[in-house]
Amino acid sequence: MGVVNPVRAWKGRSKPQRSELYLRWSLYLMALAPLPVTLMINSAEPEHRDHPAARVALVIGLALTLVTLRAYRTSLDHYLNRPSDHLRWLAVNGGVAVAGSWAVLLLGPRVAPVPGGEEVVFTLPVASTMLFTAFGPASVGLPPRRAALAGAGALLAVAPGMLIAGAEPGTTAGLLVGTGLTMCFIGCSCRSFAWLQSVVQELDTAREAQARLAVAEERLRFSRDLHDVMGRNLTTIALKSELAVQLARRGLPEAAEQMAEVQQIAQESQREVRDVVRGYRTAALHAEAVGARAVLRSADVACEIDLGEHAEELPAAVQSVLGWVIREATTNVLRHSEAGRCSIRLRREGGRVLLELENDGVPAVPLPSQGGGTGLSGLRERLAAHDGELTVPDAGPGLFRLLASVPL
Secondary structure, X not given: OOOOOXXXXXXXXXXXXXXXXXXXXXXXXXXXXXXXXXXXXXXXXXXXXXXXXXXXXXXXXXXXXXXXXHHHHHHHHHXXXXXXXXXXXXXXXXXXXXXXXXXXXXXXXXXXXXXXXXOHHHHHHHHHHHHHHHHXXXXXXXXXXXXXXXXXXXXXXXXXHHHHOOOOHHHHHHHHHHHHHHHHHHHHHHHHHHHHHHHHHHHHHHHHHHHHHHHHHHHHHHHHHHHHHHHHHHHHHHHHHHHHHHHHHOOOOXXXXXXXXXXXXXXXXXXXXXXXXXXXXXXXXXXXXXXXXHHHHHOOOEEEEEOOOOXXXXXXXXXXXXXXXXXXXXXXXXXXXXXXXXXXXXXXXXXXXXXXXXXXXXXXXXXXXXXXXXXXXXXXXXXXXXXXXXXXXXXXOOOEXXXXXXXX
16 A cells, blocks of 8 residues: 555545545644653652652643543544444543543642642543543533533542642632633533534535435426427327217218327327437537526536537537537536536637637545546547537636537
């Protein structure tokens, strides 16, 4: 396996995927809070660094960081309505934080004068840091009220340990209030990150739904046209067939005349159905351009069309193949990009007619889920049948340009 290029991997992600990656790692960085405190203790004066509480704080800080990372991941998955076992990891995370705080406080020295101050000052911030670090995942994975109760319970569970460690009641109360306020700040920040990602996810889902609705609208249009063409004729055929049956049972010669009319209506219906299908499959240039604009606008993509003044004068075969290019390009815009605008331009150069389509919102690297596709290959085959060609010139970052050329 080759080395993964981070820049290429980042450009290969869609905008919602980039947003989730950024917000996830913003949360993960909060799990590193205990490490600076524990490293500071282990790099302090020898009488502080060599104390058992310093080593215990470092080990517990590393363990809490790893557990908190996992708790953040599962909690965010739960917030985004994905399968996860977040409750188990939240329980483990809270247990490690409370147990680690007690261990540091009990192993730390009682208040005693030492060079540079009282050692208890070092154990209290470690316990406080562990508590508000573990509260971050809880604020994401639990409803706000339950998260607040969990945070308050953790503070009350550690308060006796602070008193046993030698802290004054006033100091303990002030530290608990400060830790509670820090929990509120971290909880609001973490939950805001999760909420922001859920909004991005909902917008992406809505965009996909719009694309599906645009396709469904086109199908409804075709079914409506087919119903309008065939409804009246089929009703007439049914009535005249029933009349012919009644006349035949009575032995009247008018039955043959009715069946002849039924045959004529059926033949006319066949021609009308062929016209409807041919109009749908031949893809007239102007009709496809107008349809593409309607479909793209329904998906919130601004579409500009410039077919010139003589588009209707083009040969029918040229209009048909260029209409197919517009239809396939519109499908690609909806399926393979996050376009905000699209332009369709038609111009003549010498004895050829050029159709140019351009849209934005294209990832720098194709997404892995897109696959190769056969749409462009099919268009090249259609154009080749008319001595035309299809090219994809460079359009710049984030842009996609399609150029179809057909001789007149």
